[in-house]
Structures are given as structure tokens and as C-alpha cells.
Amino acid sequence: xxSVIVFRLCAEWYAIRTAVCLxxxxxxxxxxxxxRRDGAVLGVANMRGGLLVCISLAVILGVTAQTxxxxxxxxxxxxxxxxxxxxxxxxxxVFPVDEVQGTERFRARDLKDVPATVAQARATxxxxxxAAGRQNGxxxx
Numbered sequence: 001x002x003s004v005i006v007f008r009l010c011a012e013w014y015a016i017r018t019a020v021c022l023x024x025x026x027x028x029x030x031x032x033x034x035x036r037r038d039g040a041v042l043g044v045a046n047m048r049g050g051l052l053v054c055i056s057l058a059v060i061l062g063v064t065a066q067t068x069x070x071x072x073x074x075x076x077x078x079x080x081x082x083x084x085x086x087x088x089x090x091x092x093x094v095f096p097v098d099e100v101q102g103t104e105r106f107r108a109r110d111l112k113d114v115p116a117t118v119a120q121a122r123a124t125x126x127x128x129x130x131a132a133g134r135q136n137g138x139x140x141x
Contacts, residue, residue, distance in 0.1 A: 002108060006101040007084060009058045010065045015104065016084070022092055023047070023085040024100055030054045045094050047085055054083075057095040 004015035005024070025047065032043040042054040058065075079099040085092055 001105050003103055003105045005084070006104050007082075007097040008079070008099040008101070009061065009063045009097055012061075012063050013101070014057075014061075016086060018103060020086050021084060022087055025083045025085065025094075027081050027083060027096065030096075042096075045083065047083075047092075047094060052085065052092055052094045054094045054096070057097070 003018045005018055005021045006013060006015045008014070028045055030043045030045050033041065036043070039059045040056055042056050044051040045054045057063075081096060081098055082100050083094050083096055084100070085094045
């Protein structure tokens, strides 16, 4: 069995392996960096007394915001934006997400292939789609 943290960016649901996710934190100030306005790097955030680079996963993945209201996964609670801290090859990074659903467990054999339009993209961050139709993400191949 594998486990992932399921989260939402704009209207899209994604997942990241729990082994990669170091922390889910409340929102806090993101301090911009001088001469860095490319959109993918938002700045730095203070996480447990250390500064981590804050990136926009939405910009990196090309996810665009929609003007209509986005339904939350659970109708009993409001969506709460969070910061996810993830381990990367060059160290930890933090990125804001619109909502965190929680942890899901699945068997790799239960994943379906990604659609051809996604699989043929120049850079892909998806390894499969689960039975509910959500895409399970991974690092670029």
C-alpha cells in the first residue's frame, strides 16, 4: 500500500506521497525576494525558525484559477488554505494549497493510466489516476 496527501489547487485535486510531505502548516506571511518576480518563486516563508523557498505549484503545473466558487471536498466544513512543506532533491520547499483533504491509501495496481493528452506532455507530474478520477502526482520524469 502507498499513501498520499490529497490537496486542491484551484479546481484541481492532486496528491503527493506522504514520504515527501514533511509538514502541513497554517498560512503565514510569504516574504518576496528582491529581483525575483517570475511567478514560480513566491518568496520565502519562516517555517519552524528557518527560511524555506516558497514556490507556486499552480504556476509550475499551469493550473489557472476559476472565477466561480469551488466546492470543497466535504460540505460540512469550509476549505482552509494551507502550506505544504515537501522534501526535494535540493532541500525542502513550501507551497500554498487551497485545501487539504487528508491522507489516502491505495495500491499501485489500482491506478489507471493517465490520459494520452497528459502522458504526451513535455513535462508531466502525474503517475496515474485513482478510482475516483483524481490524479496522483509525482516528480517530473
